[in-house]
Amino acid sequence: MSNVFIVGGSGKVARHLARQLSTRGHTARSLHRDARQADELKALGAVPVSGDLLQLDIAGLAQLMTGSDVVVFSAGAGGKGGAQMTNAIDGDGLELAVAAARTAGIRRFILVSAFPEAGRGKVVSDTFENYMAVKKRADVHLAETDLDWVILRPGTLLDTPGTGNVRAGLAIPYGGVPREDVAATLLEIIENPEVNRIIIELTEGDTPVAQVVQRLAHS
Numbered sequence: 001m002s003n004v005f006i007v008g009g010s011g012k013v014a015r016h017l018a019r020q021l022s023t024r025g026h027t028a029r030s031l032h033r034d035a036r037q038a039d040e041l042k043a044l045g046a047v048p049v050s051g052d053l054l055q056l057d058i059a060g061l062a063q064l065m066t067g068s069d070v071v072v073f074s075a076g077a078g079g080k081g082g083a084q085m086t087n088a089i090d091g092d093g094l095e096l097a098v099a100a101a102r103t104a105g106i107r108r109f110i111l112v113s114a115f116p117e118a119g120r121g122k123v124v125s126d127t128f129e130n131y132m133a134v135k136k137r138a139d140v141h142l143a144e145t146d147l148d149w150v151i152l153r154p155g156t157l158l159d160t161p162g163t164g165n166v167r168a169g170l171a172i173p174y175g176g177v178p179r180e181d182v183a184a185t186l187l188e189i190i191e192n193p194e195v196n197r198i199i200i201e202l203t204e205g206d207t208p209v210a211q212v213v214q215r216l217a218h219s
């Protein structure tokens with residue numbers, strides 16, 4: 001069973017992941033910054049860990065992570081606070097979490113990133129363009145480490161119920177994907193450490209999540 005530290009633990013994908021981890025007997029330790037979220041996270045079966053990415057330094061975050069087997073980074077400013085906050089959370093926050101994982105001796109690191117084609121064919125705002133640039137910078141940073149990393153690039157996140165079926169691969173057409181299925185994919189990746197040092201694009205589809213991840217383990 002794995003002990004999984006989730007950065008951005010109060011987020012929507014992260015809450016699905018915490019519940020699914022707990023159902024399969026793993027421990028989710030969910031970093032959150034609002035004390036009111038602790039009981040909600042406990043109700044999902046997670047262990048709430050209080051901390052704010054904007055306040056923590058490498059040593060402080062490493063201390064919170066210590067004892068975990070895997071870090072999942074699913075934090076994001078979500079467009080709030082403009083480019084500055086996106087840079088601070090999606091960019092610098094990821095670099096902080098990577099450094100903290102290394103300090104804590106945790107080798108496995110899974111990043112929830114973004115699908116590169118998200119803005120293709122649309123007139124996008126400067127904020128969105130910056131968001132995509134920061135997500136790419138985060139991917140580059142993680143991929144250049146010697147950690148056992150996986151970068152998952154979901155398409156547009158949907159709140160519709162998960163289907164248990166997805167499309168995933170090294171390069172697939174752009175689309176949407178329920179957050180619940182993103183979490184299910186993360187869970188399968190966590191349970192299959194042979195899926196390693198790979199960038200995976202993810203949308204809705206018609207192949208069972210477990211089958212898709214097994215295929216990626218041998219790609």
Ligand SMILES: NC(=O)c1ccc[n+]([C@@H]2O[C@H](COP(=O)([O-])OP(=O)(O)OC[C@H]3O[C@@H](n4cnc5c(N)ncnc54)[C@H](OP(=O)(O)O)[C@@H]3O)[C@@H](O)[C@H]2O)c1
Binds near residue numbers: 051
């Ligand atoms: N929206 C899309 O279509 C889309 C597509 C592809 C990828 N993504 C990415 O997928 C990831 C997960 O998405 P989601 O919908 O689950 O996001 P979400 O619900 O907005 O969750 C993001 C989490 O990051 C946390 N966070 C923000 N600032 C923080 C800080 N200073 N310290 C600690 N935590 C902080 C938030 O905490 P609070 O709850 O306290 O605000 C929130 O829980 C994000 O990185 C997002 O960029 C999104």
